[in-house]
Amino acid sequence: MIEVELAVNGERETVSVDATxxxxxxxxxxxxxxxxxxxxxxxxxxxxxxxxDGKPARSCLVLAAGCRGRAITTIEGVGTxxxxxxxxxxxxxxxxxQCGYCTPGMVLAAEALLRKTKRPSVPEIREALSGNLCxxxxxxxxxxxxxxxxxxxxx
Amino acid sequence: MTDMSIGRAVKRTExxxxxxxxxxxxxxFSRPHQTYAAFVRSPHAHAEIKKINKTKAxxxxxxxxxxxxxxxxxxxxxxxxxxxxxKGKDGSPHKAPPHPALATKKVRYVGDHVAVVIGETLDxxxxxxxxxxxxxRTLPAAVDxxxxxxxxxxxxxxxxxxxxxxxWEIGDRAKVDxxxxxxxxxxxxxxxxxxxxxxxxxxxxxxxxxxTGSGEFTLYTTSQNPHVxxxxxxxxxxxxxxxxxxxxxxxxxxxxxxxxxxxxxETVALWAARKIGRPVKWTAERSESFVSDAHGRDHVxxxxxxxxxxxxxxxxxxxxxxxxxxxxxxxxSAVPTYLYAxxxxxxxxxxxxxxxxxxxxxNTTPVDAYRGAGRPEATYVVERxxxxxxAKLKIAPDELRRRNFVxxxxxxxxxxxxxxxxxGDFQRAQREALRVADVAGFAQRKADAKKRGKLRGLGYxxxxxxxxxxxxxxxxxxxxxxxxxxxxxxxxxPTGNVSIHVGTHSHGQSHQTTFAQVVADxxxxxxxxxxxxxxxxxxxxxxxxxxxxxxxxVGLSAVSKAAxxxxxxxxxxxxxxxxxAPQDIEFRDGxxxxxxxxxxxxxxxxxxxxxxxxxxxxxxEPGFEETAFYxxxxxxxxxxxxxxxxxxxxxxxxxxxxNYSAVDDFxxxxxxxxxxxxxxxxxxxxxxxxxxxxxxxxxxxxxxSGSYMDYTMPRADNVPSFKVETIVVPSPLNPxxxxxxxEAGAIAAPAAVMNAVHDALRAVGVDKVEMPATPHRVxxxxxxxxxxxxx
Numbered sequence: 001m002i003e004v005e006l007a008v009n010g011e012r013e014t015v016s017v018d019a020t021x022x023x024x025x026x027x028x029x030x031x032x033x034x035x036x037x038x039x040x041x042x043x044x045x046x047x048x049x050x051x052x053d054g055k056p057a058r059s060c061l062v063l064a065a066g067c068r069g070r071a072i073t074t075i076e077g078v079g080t081x082x083x084x085x086x087x088x089x090x091x092x093x094x095x096x097x098q099c100g101y102c103t104p105g106m107v108l109a110a111e112a113l114l115r116k117t118k119r120p121s122v123p124e125i126r127e128a129l130s131g132n133l134c135x136x137x138x139x140x141x142x143x144x145x146x147x148x149x150x151x152x153x154x155x
Numbered sequence: 156m157t158d159m160s161i162g163r164a165v166k167r168t169e170x171x172x173x174x175x176x177x178x179x180x181x182x183x184f185s186r187p188h189q190t191y192a193a194f195v196r197s198p199h200a201h202a203e204i205k206k207i208n209k210t211k212a213x214x215x216x217x218x219x220x221x222x223x224x225x226x227x228x229x230x231x232x233x234x235x236x237x238x239x240x241x242k243g244k245d246g247s248p249h250k251a252p253p254h255p256a257l258a259t260k261k262v263r264y265v266g267d268h269v270a271v272v273i274g275e276t277l278d279x280x281x282x283x284x285x286x287x288x289x290x291x292r293t294l295p296a297a298v299d300x301x302x303x304x305x306x307x308x309x310x311x312x313x314x315x316x317x318x319x320x321x322x323w324e325i326g327d328r329a330k331v332d333x334x335x336x337x338x339x340x341x342x343x344x345x346x347x348x349x350x351x352x353x354x355x356x357x358x359x360x361x362x363x364x365x366x367t368g369s370g371e372f373t374l375y376t377t378s379q380n381p382h383v384x385x386x387x388x389x390x391x392x393x394x395x396x397x398x399x400x401x402x403x404x405x406x407x408x409x410x411x412x413x414x415x416x417x418x419x420x421e422t423v424a425l426w427a428a429r430k431i432g433r434p435v436k437w438t439a440e441r442s443e444s445f446v447s448d449a450h451g452r453d454h455v456x457x458x459x460x461x462x463x464x465x466x467x468x469x470x471x472x473x474x475x476x477x478x479x480x481x482x483x484x485x486x487x488s489a490v491p492t493y494l495y496a497x498x499x500x501x502x503x504x505x506x507x508x509x510x511x512x513x514x515x516x517x518n519t520t521p522v523d524a525y526r527g528a529g530r531p532e533a534t535y536v537v538e539r540x541x542x543x544x545x546a547k548l549k550i551a552p553d554e555l556r557r558r559n560f561v562x563x564x565x566x567x568x569x570x571x572x573x574x575x576x577x578x579g580d581f582q583r584a585q586r587e588a589l590r591v592a593d594v595a596g597f598a599q600r601k602a603d604a605k606k607r608g609k610l611r612g613l614g615y616x617x618x619x620x621x622x623x624x625x626x627x628x629x630x631x632x633x634x635x636x637x638x639x640x641x642x643x644x645x646x647x648x649p650t651g652n653v654s655i656h657v658g659t660h661s662h663g664q665s666h667q668t669t670f671a672q673v674v675a676d677x678x679x680x681x682x683x684x685x686x687x688x689x690x691x692x693x694x695x696x697x698x699x700x701x702x703x704x705x706x707x708x709v710g711l712s713a714v715s716k717a718a719x720x721x722x723x724x725x726x727x728x729x730x731x732x733x734x735x736a737p738q739d740i741e742f743r744d745g746x747x748x749x750x751x752x753x754x755x756x757x758x759x760x761x762x763x764x765x766x767x768x769x770x771x772x773x774x775x776e777p778g779f780e781e782t783a784f785y786x787x788x789x790x791x792x793x794x795x796x797x798x799x800x801x802x803x804x805x806x807x808x809x810x811x812x813x814n815y816s817a818v819d820d821f822x823x824x825x826x827x828x829x830x831x832x833x834x835x836x837x838x839x840x841x842x843x844x845x846x847x848x849x850x851x852x853x854x855x856x857x858x859x860s861g862s863y864m865d866y867t868m869p870r871a872d873n874v875p876s877f878k879v880e881t882i883v884v885p886s887p888l889n890p891x892x893x894x895x896x897x898e899a900g901a902i903a904a905p906a907a908v909m910n911a912v913h914d915a916l917r918a919v920g921v922d923k924v925e926m927p928a929t930p931h932r933v934x935x936x937x938x939x940x941x942x943x944x945x946x
Contacts, residue, residue, distance in 0.1 A: 035176015
C-alpha cells in the first residue's frame with residue numbers, strides 16, 4: 001500500500017492505496033465520493049470524468065498513487081443542491097438530464113470546456129462532449145444546456 | 156392552471172440530486188460484511204462442460220466460495236423463464252428449453268454463466284474466477300440467423316429440433332397469395348434488421364442480502380419492474396416465497412428494455428447470499444454487459460407489397476426469421492410475433508396481411524425487447540416497402556402514403572392484424588412534417604448538394620406503434636402469462652402533503668416530475684408537496700413496471716383513478732364539515748365547495764379531518780388514502796411522420812444527417828420538455844441502428860463487437876439536432892388522453908434514415924444498403940453499382 005495525499009474538492013486527505021488502484025476506485029470506495037460513475041472502466045464512456053488541475057480526465061485510467069499534489073475536482077465539488085454551478089443550473093433548465101448516470105461526467109466535461117472557451121460554438125460543444133456517452137438524451141438538450149451556461153457566463 | 160399544471164414544461168425535480176452526484180444507483184449501495192461475486196463465463200459459443208475444478212480457485216486468498224450449476228440445481232433453484240407462450244402454426248406451444256442460471260452440461264453462448272466465485276473483495280473474486288478450471292469439449296456453433304433452422308446446422312437444444320423455437324403465423328395466407336397474383340404491381344425486399352446491444356450506461360448490478368433472523372431476502376437490483384422481478388424470482392425460480400423477498404430498484408441508469416428481464420446474475424446472487432450467510436454484490440463490467448444483457452432486433456426478412464394500378468395497397472406478405480439467441484429471455488418470444496407482426500398495417504388500409512415468423516435459437520446472447528421491441532422492425536418493413544413502391548410507381552412517396560392512410564374519420568379502425576386503432580390523424584402529422592422539414596425546398600437543396608459533389612436524399616417514416624401495454628385479457632388470450640394493469644396509492648399525510656406510491660419505475664422517464672404534475676393538477680395541491688414513491692416492493696403496491704411507453708397511459712391512469720376516489724371520499728368529509736349533502740359538494744382547484752355558495756373547505760383541511768376525526772361522518776372510515784388498479788381498455792397508438800434528410804459523400808461513403816424533423820401524436824402532453832427529450836433520445840438510438848450500431852458475431856460465435864471500442868455508439872459529434880413538434884389527438888380510451896412517447900424515435904428513425912440513404916443512392920444506381928449504413932458499406936455499394944453499370 002502507498003500513502004498518498006490527495007487534494008479533492010479543496011480538501012486534503014491522506015489515503016492508503018494499492019499501486020494499481022485507479023483514482024475512480026479510490027474516490028468511490030475510500031472517499032465515499034460515489035458521484036463519479038463507472039460506465040466502462042476502459043476510458044471510453046466518460047462517466048468517470050473528473051477534473052485534474054482543471055482538465056478533464058478519465059478517473060478509471062488514472063492511478064490514484066500518481067495524483068499526489070494535483071487538484072482533483074469531482075461532481076461533489078462543482079456545486080450543491082442549494083447552490084448549483086451555472087452549468088448545473090443550465091442542465092436543469094434545458095432538461096438535459098434523463099436517467100442521470102452520465103450527468104456527472106457530462107457536467108465536468110462542460111465545466112472544463114467553459115473554463116477554456118468562454119463562448120464555444122455548437123460544433124465545439126459537441127466535440128468537447130464527444131468523449132462522454134449518453135444513451136438517453138440524444139445529446140441535443142445537453143448541448144443546449146452548455147450553450148445556455150456559456151451565454152449566461154459570457155453575455 | 157398553474158405553472159406546474161399538465162402541459163407545462165416543468166423543470167425536473169429529480170435533477171438536483173443527479174447534477175450534484177447524489178443519485179443513488181446500485182453500485183453506490185453497500186451492505187455490512189458484504190462479499191463480491193465474479194462469474195466464470197463461457198469463452199466458447201457452444202461446448203460441453205466436461206469438468207469444473209475449483210481447487211485452485213478456493214486457494215486464492217480472499218475467496219469465500221466457488222459455486223456451480225450442480226449445486227444450484229441440488230438446492231432446487233429453478234431455471235430462468237419466458238413469460239409468454241407463443242403457439243405455432245400447428246397450435247403447438249413454443250419450445251422453451253431449460254435455461255439454468257448456471258450452466259450444468261452445456262454452454263450455449265460466449266458469456267454463458269458457468270460458475271460464480273464469491274470473494275471478500277472484488278479483486279479476490281475476480282482472481283478466483285480466473286483460477287476456476289473448466290474443461291470444455293467444444294462443439295460447432297449455429298450463429299447465422301437466416302440458416303439456423305435449416306437442415307445440417309449444429310443443434311442447441313434437444314427440446315428444439317432444427318433450433319426452431321416456433322413457426323408462427325398471422326393472417327390468411329391463401330387470400331394474400333390470391334391478392335398478389337391479381338395485383339398490378341408488387342415489390343419485394345430482403346433485408347436484415349441488425350442486432351443491437353442496449354448499452355444502458357449504468358451496467359446491470361445486484362446486491363443480495365439474506366437475513367438469517369427473519370428469513371427475508373432483500374435484493375437491490377437494476378430493474379425496470381421490481382415487482383415482476385420479485386414475482387418471477389419467487390413463483391418460478393423459487394428463491395423465496397414472495398412475501399419473504401423484497402426487491403428494491405433505486406435510481407437506475409437507463410434501461411431501454413434490457414433491465415426488464417430476470418437474469419442469471421441476480422438469481423445466483425440471492426441464492427449465494429443465503430448459502431454463505433452474507434450479502435453478495437455483483438456489478439457487471441462493460442464487457443459482461445455486452446455479452447450478457449439481452450440484445451435487441453436481429454431479424455432476416457423478406458417482405459412484399461402489392462398494389463393496384465393506382466398504388467392502392469392490396470396486400471402485404473412477410474417472412475421473418477427472428478434470432479432469439481441461445482435461450483428464451485423473459486419476454487423474448489412475444490417480441491418478434493405479437494409486438495411485431497401486429498403492427499404491419501402501419502398507418503395504412505392494407506386489407507390483407509400475412510406474416511410468418513420462425514423464431515430460432517443460435518449460439519449467441521439471448522435477444523429480447525429493446526426500445527421499441529418489434530415495432531421498429533415492423534416500421535422498417537412497412538416504410539421501406541412503401542418507399543420502394545413509390546419509386547417503382549414513380550409516385551411521390553408522401554403522395555403514395557396519403558392515398559393509403561387510414562383517414563381521420565375512419566377511427567376506430569380495425570387492421571387485419573388484430574389491433575383496433577382508437578384515434579389518430581395521420582394526414583395532419585404528415586402535413587406538419589412536410590412543413591417542418593421544408594420538403595418544398597428539398598429539390599433545390601439536392602441540386603446545390605450535387606454541385607458540391609454530394610448526394611442528398613429525403614426519407615419518410617410514417618410509423619405507428621402500440622403502447623400502453625396492455626389489456627390483460629388480450630395479453631392472456633395471446634399467450635402472455637401476466638396481467639398488464641398498473642396500480643397507484645395516493646396517500647395524503649395528516650399535514651397535507653401527498654405521497655404517491657406507484658408500481659411503475661422511472662429510469663430516465665421523469666416520473667417524479669410528471670406524475671407530480673398530474674396529481675397537483677387533479678387534486679389542487681402544491682406541486683412541491685407531492686412525493687412519488689417507486690422502485691421498492693415494500694413501499695409500493697404491486698405494479699408491472701415501466702417499458703413499452705406504458706407508464707403514462709397505464710400508470711397515470713391508475714393515479715387518475717385513485718385521485719377520483721380521493722375526491723369522492725373528500726366530498727363526504729367536506730359535506731360533513733360544511734353541513735351539506737356530499738352530492739351537493741363540488742371539487743375544484745383543491746377546494747370542496749357547496750354548490751352555489753361560497754362555503755368551502757380545502758383538501759388539506761379535509762385530509763387533516765380524516766386523520767383527526769373528531770368532527771367526522773359517523774359511517775365513514777378515517778384516513779385519506781386510496782388505491783386504484785387500472786387495466787387498460789386497449790393499447791394506445793402513438794403515430795407520426797419523421798423526415799430525414801441525408802447528404803452522402805460518394806468519395807468516402809460517409810452519411811451525414813443534415814436535417815431531421817419529427818411530428819408525433821402522443822395524445823395529451825403532460826410536459827413538453829420531457830417529451831422532447833424522450834423523442835430526441837429515441838431518434839438517436841434509431842439513427843444509431845441505421846448508421847452506426849451492429850452486434851457482429853464471427854462464425855465461431857465470438858462477439859466481435861464486444862466493447863465500446865468495437866461497437867459504435869452515437870456520440871455528441873456524430874448525431875444532429877432535430878426539429879421536433881407534436882400534434883395532439885387525445886386518446887379517448889384513458890382518463891388523461893395520453894398515448895406514450897418513449898419509443899417513437901427509435902421506432903421511426905431507422906426507416907426514415909434508410910429511406911433517405913436509398914433515395915440519395917438511387918441516383919447512382921444503388922438499390923440496396925443494409926443497416927448500419929457505414930461508410931464502408933455505402934462506398935462499396937456505390938462502387939459495385941458503378942462496376943455493374945460499366946458492364
